[in-house]
Amino acid sequence: MNKKxxxxxxxxxAMMLTFNSCQQNSRENPLLAESSLPFxxxxxxxxxxxDYMPAFEVAMQQQRDAIQAIVExxxxxxxxxxxxxxxxxxxxxxxxxxxxxALIEADKSPELSEIEKKVKPMLTDLQNEISFNKxxxxxxxxxxxxxxxxxxxxxxxxxxxxxxxxxxxxxLLSDDKMARMKEINLRISDLQQQWxxxxxxxxxxxxxxxxxxxxxxxxSEADIAQCQKDAExxxxxxxxxxxxxxxxxxxxxxxxxxxxxxxxxxxASIHRADGTGKFNTFPIVVEIAKLRAEQAELMGYPNxxxxxxxxxxxKTPENVYDFLMNLIKAYVPKADAETKAIENFARKSQGxxxxxxxxxxxxxxxxxxxxxxxxxxxxxxxxxxxxSVLINGVFYAANRAYGLTFKExxxxxxxxxxxxxxxxxxxxxQSMALFYGDYYRRASKRGGAWMDNFIDQSHHxxxxxxxxxxxxxxxxxxxKPSLLTWDEVTTMFHEFGHALHGMLSNCNYRKLSGTSVxxxxxxxxSQFNESFATIPEVFDHYARHYExxxxxxxxxxERMLKSINFQPCYAxxxxxxxxxxxxxxxxxxxxxIPSADKAMEFETEALRxxxxxxxxxxxxxxxxxxxxxxxxxxxxxxxxxSYLWTEVLxxxxxxxxxxxxxxxxxxxxxMRDKILSRGNTGDxxxxxxxxxxxxxPDASAILRARGL
Numbered sequence: 001m002n003k004k005x006x007x008x009x010x011x012x013x014a015m016m017l018t019f020n021s022c023q024q025n026s027r028e029n030p031l032l033a034e035s036s037l038p039f040x041x042x043x044x045x046x047x048x049x050x051d052y053m054p055a056f057e058v059a060m061q062q063q064r065d066a067i068q069a070i071v072e073x074x075x076x077x078x079x080x081x082x083x084x085x086x087x088x089x090x091x092x093x094x095x096x097x098x099x100x101x102a103l104i105e106a107d108k109s110p111e112l113s114e115i116e117k118k119v120k121p122m123l124t125d126l127q128n129e130i131s132f133n134k135x136x137x138x139x140x141x142x143x144x145x146x147x148x149x150x151x152x153x154x155x156x157x158x159x160x161x162x163x164x165x166x167x168x169x170x171x172l173l174s175d176d177k178m179a180r181m182k183e184i185n186l187r188i189s190d191l192q193q194q195w196x197x198x199x200x201x202x203x204x205x206x207x208x209x210x211x212x213x214x215x216x217x218x219x220s221e222a223d224i225a226q227c228q229k230d231a232e233x234x235x236x237x238x239x240x241x242x243x244x245x246x247x248x249x250x251x252x253x254x255x256x257x258x259x260x261x262x263x264x265x266x267x268a269s270i271h272r273a274d275g276t277g278k279f280n281t282f283p284i285v286v287e288i289a290k291l292r293a294e295q296a297e298l299m300g301y302p303n304x305x306x307x308x309x310x311x312x313x314x315k316t317p318e319n320v321y322d323f324l325m326n327l328i329k330a331y332v333p334k335a336d337a338e339t340k341a342i343e344n345f346a347r348k349s350q351g352x353x354x355x356x357x358x359x360x361x362x363x364x365x366x367x368x369x370x371x372x373x374x375x376x377x378x379x380x381x382x383x384x385x386x387x388s389v390l391i392n393g394v395f396y397a398a399n400r401a402y403g404l405t406f407k408e409x410x411x412x413x414x415x416x417x418x419x420x421x422x423x424x425x426x427x428x429x430q431s432m433a434l435f436y437g438d439y440y441r442r443a444s445k446r447g448g449a450w451m452d453n454f455i456d457q458s459h460h461x462x463x464x465x466x467x468x469x470x471x472x473x474x475x476x477x478x479x480k481p482s483l484l485t486w487d488e489v490t491t492m493f494h495e496f497g498h499a500l501h502g503m504l505s506n507c508n509y510r511k512l513s514g515t516s517v518x519x520x521x522x523x524x525x526s527q528f529n530e531s532f533a534t535i536p537e538v539f540d541h542y543a544r545h546y547e548x549x550x551x552x553x554x555x556x557x558e559r560m561l562k563s564i565n566f567q568p569c570y571a572x573x574x575x576x577x578x579x580x581x582x583x584x585x586x587x588x589x590x591x592x593i594p595s596a597d598k599a600m601e602f603e604t605e606a607l608r609x610x611x612x613x614x615x616x617x618x619x620x621x622x623x624x625x626x627x628x629x630x631x632x633x634x635x636x637x638x639x640x641x642s643y644l645w646t647e648v649l650x651x652x653x654x655x656x657x658x659x660x661x662x663x664x665x666x667x668x669x670x671m672r673d674k675i676l677s678r679g680n681t682g683d684x685x686x687x688x689x690x691x692x693x694x695x696x697p698d699a700s701a702i703l704r705a706r707g708l
Contacts, residue, residue: 031055031096037412038423039434039466041454042099045413049111052100056119059093060126066090067130070139077139079147083159084460086140087509091461094510097123098454106470107416107444108200117193124189128182131169140166154508154681161511161680168311170299177298184291184298191291195284195633200446202279203246203627206272208265209238216240218257220378222483226474234443244269245472246447246629248574248620251485254362254377266359274600274626281626282596285585288632293590305586305638312518313645313684317587320641323699324583327644328576328611334708335569335617342368342567358618365567373563380560381483385546386439386473389489393542394496395422397532401668402504403427406435418442418475419468424503427665433457433503436468439492440475440482447472448629449491451498451526457505457513465514467502469495481546486564490530497529498522506677513679519635520642521684525676527643527650528657534561535662565707570619572706573612577621579641580610582631586638599625644702649688651701656692 030046032055037043066089075081104116130136144163151159170181209231210216216224224240231241242252242265250269256262273281289304296307305317314320343356346364356364370376391406398404406422414421418440424433436454441447455466471491476482484492498515501522507513515522532538539561543552552560584606594602603625607613623630630636653671660667674691689695 029055029058031099032058032092038409038431039455039464041412041434041466042095043413044415047099049109049115052096052112052115053118055096056093056100056122059090059096060122062092063090063126064129067133067136071133071135073139077142077146079143079151079155079159082139082143083162086136086162087158087460087511094456098452102452102454102468103415104196105446105450106438107442108446109444113197120189120193121186124186128185131166131171132178132182134171137166137171154512157512157681158509164311168299168307173298181295181298184295188288188291191284191288192633195281195288195629196446198279198281198284199273199627199629199633202273202277202281203244203447204234204443205277205279206244206268207234208242208244208261208268210240210242210261211238213240215258215261216256218255219252220255220381222381222476222480223252223255223474225477225480229477243441244272245441246627247622248624249358249362253359254366256363259360262359262363263357270620270624272627274624280596281632282599285625285632286593286596286599289585289588290590290593292586292637293588293593297590303587303589305583308586308638312639312642313520314641317583317638320583320638320645323645324576324579324641325610326699327572327702328580330703330708331569331572331576332611332614332617335573335619336614338567338569339617339619345371356618358620361570361618365570369563369566373559373566375556375559375563377485379556380552381485382545382547383543383552383556384484384486384489385544386482386484386492388542388544388546389484389492390437390439391542392544393489393533393538394492396541397493397529397535397538398496398500400538400663401532401665402500402672403665403668404432404503409434414438416442431464433464434466435499435503436466438468439471439473441472445470445472446629449495451495451502451515453502453514456510457502457507458510459506459508461510463510465502465505467499469499471495483546486560490533493530493533494526497526500529501525501676504672504676505679507679507681512681515679517680517684519639520645521649523643523646524649524653524688527647528653531650531654531657532662534564537663568706568708572708573617573619574622575644576610577607577612577619578623578628579644580612581606581621581623581625581628582636582638582640584609585625585631647705648697648699648702651705652688652692652694652697654705655701 029051030043031051035041035043066085070082070085070089073081100119103112140163144159148156148159170178173181210227213224216227219227227240227242230243231237231239234241234243242250244250248269250265253262253265256265271277273279275282292304296302296304299307301307309316309320314323339356342361342364343354345368346356346360347354366376395406403426405425407425409421409423412421412434414436416438419436419438422435422437423431424435426432449469449471451467451469453465453467455463457463457465471488473482473484473488502514505514539557540551543557544550581603584602604613607621630640636642657667657671660670671691675687678687688697
């Protein structure tokens with residue numbers, strides 16, 4: 001997932017001045033002082049929690065002063081004296097925010113949480129001040145009216161994006177509607193802060209404690225050791241703990257022999273925040289949904305989906321529903337057949353009356369795969385050491401495709417000891433980026449995986465990109481290797497695809513650079529990058545036994561690769577269900593938003609309407625409403641469909657790579673030149689067409705790629 005979309009604060013960026021550093025207790029505030037480290041990165045070793053609030057205050061005041069200077073100018077508005085200073089006005093705030101919110105997501109402490117509660121309303125206030133500054137917008141509009149047709153390239157695109165942003169945020173509203181929009185923005189900011197705190201607490205509390213090792217039968221010794229470690233790190237209420245991660249299904253469900261424990265883990269996952277326990281996010285959900293619907297109505301749209309999708313490749317809710325319903329139509333009969341096959345397999349050992357439940361699906365599917373393909377996670381995990389996957393897989397593929405090389409930098413401080421830093425060099429040997437990797441789960445990190453920037457690429461600011469990836473793989477006890485499942489391997493390739501989109505950016509302006517593209521395009525480079533994981537040369541380079549360094553045996557490799565698309569309906573079905581829920585909530589008018597006590601009933605009805613509430617197909621949404629962080633805590637409202645939409649684009653791009661030669665330098669260079677380097681500087685569909693030669697994506701490719 002791309003965190004730049006999810007956590008976008010909406011601030012215009014600004015020109016970095018030589019900072020006159022704040023003095024706090026006779027020491028420089030490292031968030032404000034000019035860094036002596038490579039790329040100007042923050043020295044995490046010097047940053048104290050008490051530095052953040054004064055840094056935010058200084059950075060926000062600096063942006064206010066810059067905006068005021070634009071507004072008070074007596075000169076006629078031009079691109080040079082209005083649009084560029086606006087682009088430059090929040091550079092320091094961008095620097096401070098990127099560091100602070102990285103920690104909020106990946107290493108949150110109670111102290112940081114308290115600061116977040118104060119800072120988010122301050123940031124929203126500032127954004128309101130800028131977005132609804134009539135004098136500022138008047139100057140922007142003057143530039144748009146006078147210079148749009150005479151500007152070219154990125155200058156014209158920057159002007160377009162700035163003007164559209166102001167209009168979409170309400171710059172043309174009447175005074176009373178503008179005042180209400182400000183109130184809504186502030187309230188949503190507050191609610192999303194509450195959501196993040198409550199969901200993390202709910203997920204941490206949903207731990208399933210296990211008293212006896214015998215109850216963990218089916219798990220590997222390494223997994224049992226991880227359960228013991230998780231128990232110790234989370235208070236030791238029992239000798240073992242199964243922690244709950246962000247998605248509905250939990251990895252241990254594929255291995256646990258104890259059906260009652262499987263049920264307990266599954267129910268802990270789906271009920272973590274729906275009010276059946278001590279946590280309930282539904283009051284927050286319905287209020288956010290109602291406020292978003294009101295936002296759309298203030299802007300003249302019937303619902304939030306119509307408002308939000310206007311600025312995407314899909315354009316309209318109708319196009320999204322057509323896309324989803326075509327997939328659902330193809331999916332349902334195949335999912336029914338897949339489920340019956342698994343249930344019949346289970347009945348061979350459990351009896352003719354056995355009925356497959358959602359918490360059984362992974363378990364019997366894994367056993368069926370083992371019987372048919374003779375392969376299991378425990379058999380392949382020794383070949384997926386996290387270090388080898390990163391260095392010999394992810395980095396190796398980037399070297400072969402794009403000519404990049406990586407050198408570890410142990411001299412650059414990080415925010416957590418588990419994090420690693422690499423300097424990235426281009427094919428000509430020039431240093432071009434820094435990359436941070438944070439791969440292991442911990443209680444202070446939210447669930448999921450994502451990419452974001454500490455520093456965005458910008459020629460205008462003479463700024464090279466500093467990118468980070470975050471994942472949630474289990475860290476083995478000291479002295480033992482951290483081994484990955486195949487899903488975790490592809491997640492690392494996926495998030496690095498986002499990183500490449502940021503690293504290879506070659507744009508003038510931060511607002512247009514890297515991953516600053518529409519939601520239903522931003523996941524394409526990342527999903528495409530997953531395809532490198534199975535290219536034979538790349539696979540053989542990283543899939544090596546952690547003890548012997550021997551490559552995966554040919555017969556095991558063949559069996560594993562054949563099994564990747566074994567019973568593919570589950571993954572597609574859970575995504576279709578989550579996408580449909582997202583759309584259902586955001587297609588409502590404000591008056592139709594259900595009350596919190598009716599939220600689960602609304603979810604059930606929404607799935608029934610699209611044909612995904614089938615008692616004979618126990619495939620739940622990837623995220624139920626109550627813990628759907630992409631939608632309620634992030635930037636994917638009415639946009640979760642984009643994972644499937646961009647998968648279509650990604651498969652088409654991968655097919656083009658295969659046709660041209662996936663590891664040929666010329667192919668990678670074409671991808672760099674036509675897509676990865678261009679950010680949001682041009683029409684996204686045209687970029688896709690320029691590389692693939694296709695005027696429209698081939699949507700059927702997603703079914704073929706998934707083995708359907």
